[in-house]
Amino acid sequence: DAGITQSPRYKITETGRQVTLMCHQTWSHSYMFWYRQDLGHGLRLIYYSAAADITDKGEVPDGYVVSRSKTENFPLTLESATRSQTSVYFCASSGGEGTRSAPETQYFGPGTRLLVL
Amino acid sequence: GESVGLHLPTLSVQEGDNSIINCAYSNSASDYFIWYKQESGKGPQFIIDIRSNMDKRQGQRVTVLLNKTVKHLSLQIAATQPGDSAVYFCAEMGSGYKLSFGAGTTVTVRA
Numbered sequence: 001d002a003g004i005t006q007s008p009r010y011k012i013t014e015t016g017r018q019v020t021l022m023c024h025q026t027w028s029h030s031y032m033f034w035y036r037q038d039l040g041h042g043l044r045l046i047y048y049s050a051a052a053d054i055t056d057k058g059e060v061p062d063g064y065v066v067s068r069s070k071t072e073n074f075p076l077t078l079e080s081a082t083r084s085q086t087s088v089y090f091c092a093s094s095g096g097e098g099t100r101s102a103p104e105t106q107y108f109g110p111g112t113r114l115l116v117l
Numbered sequence: 118g119e120s121v122g123l124h125l126p127t128l129s130v131q132e133g134d135n136s137i138i139n140c141a142y143s144n145s146a147s148d149y150f151i152w153y154k155q156e157s158g159k160g161p162q163f164i165i166d167i168r169s170n171m172d173k174r175q176g177q178r179v180t181v182l183l184n185k186t187v188k189h190l191s192l193q194i195a196a197t198q199p200g201d202s203a204v205y206f207c208a209e210m211g212s213g214y215k216l217s218f219g220a221g222t223t224v225t226v227r228a
Contacts, residue, residue, distance in 0.1 A: 031214050042206065043161070043218040050213065058215070090160050094214055104149050104210050108160035 003027070006091050006109040014117050019078045021112050023091030031094040032074040033106060034058075034066065036087040043090065049074055081116045088113050127223045136194040138222050140207035145188060149210035152181060152192045155221070156203045164192070164205075194224075202226045 004025040013019050023032065034046040045058030047066040055066050063085060065077045074093075078085055092106040130136045142150070148169040153161035165176045167183050167190075174181050180193040190207050204223050208216040 033215075040220070042220045045215060048213070048215060056213070092160075102149075102166060104214050104216075105151065105163055105166060106214075106216060107163060108153075110160050111158075 004091060004093055004107055004109040006089075006112050008112060009110065010113050012115045012117065013081050015082060016080050019081050019114065021076045021078075021089055021091075021114070023074045023076070023109060025072055025074075025091075025093045025107075025109075027093060027095065027107075028071060029093035029095045029107075030071070031106075032068065033092040033094075034064070034074070034076045035090045035092065036060065036085075037090060037111075038087050046076065046089075078114075081114075083116050086114060086116045125222055126220065127225070129225045129227060130197050131227050132197060132199060134197055136192075136197045136201070136224060138192045138194075138205050138207075138224065140190040140192075140219055142188050142190060142207075142209050144209060144211070144217075145185075147209040147211070150181070150183065150190055151208045151210075151216065152179075152190075153206045153208065153218075154201075154203045155206065161206060197224075197226050199226050199228065 007022045030051050033048040035043045037043050044060050046064050047058055049055045049068045052068050052071050068074050089112045091109040094106045095103050151166045152164040154164050155161045165179050165181050167174045167181045178195045182191045204221040206218050206221045208218045
């Protein structure tokens with residue numbers, strides 16, 4: 001029972017480089033989410049997806065791109081990394097309508113710690 | 118805008134005592150609330166949830182209380198154990214199954 005996984009778990013990159021963070025879930029959940037977590041700001045939503053090929057912006061989308069060609073994957077790309085994007089990134093998923101658990105409950109991955117030098 | 122907040126950023130509790138973590142929310146239209154626990158270096162872990170048509174819900178050693186009149190949510194942990202040391206977040210559900218999180222309360226259990 002893999003659940004929801006993220007890779008890499010740790011990443012160091014340089015300003016201006018493109019970085020892609022991966023997220024994979026095995027529950028066939030409809031909804032997937034990307035958050036960043038910074039001291040003093042809690043968890044902030046970057047992007048979310050209601051289904052394959054449907055994505056929408058969250059609270060802090062600037063500098064990020066997402067795609068969702070398959071239900072189980074939701075990669076997050078930093079097109080040109082900046083130091084302000086140094087953070088811990090969490091992916092989450094929820095079932096939406098028609099699942100056994102509460103459709104709204106989000107389950108989180110272990111996170112990716114990203115350092116931009 | 119609407120926000121979810123926690124009353125205290127830190128809580129120190131003696132092992133074996135009960136813990137109460139508070140949360141105030143401002144969106145009176147919210148109908149679903151969740152408590153998460155986050156241990157150091159890990160992702161948030163679902164603890165318990167409650168819908169707005171309920172006042173109280175119990176889980177294993179945890180109880181969530183919802184007071185819609187004053188828009189207040191609390192998490193009670195019975196017989197607090199060292200493994201309960203973590204950051205606790207409340208969250209409310211907005212549109213599109215999006216959650217809004219509070220800043221979190223750090224609970225430290227004293228031996």
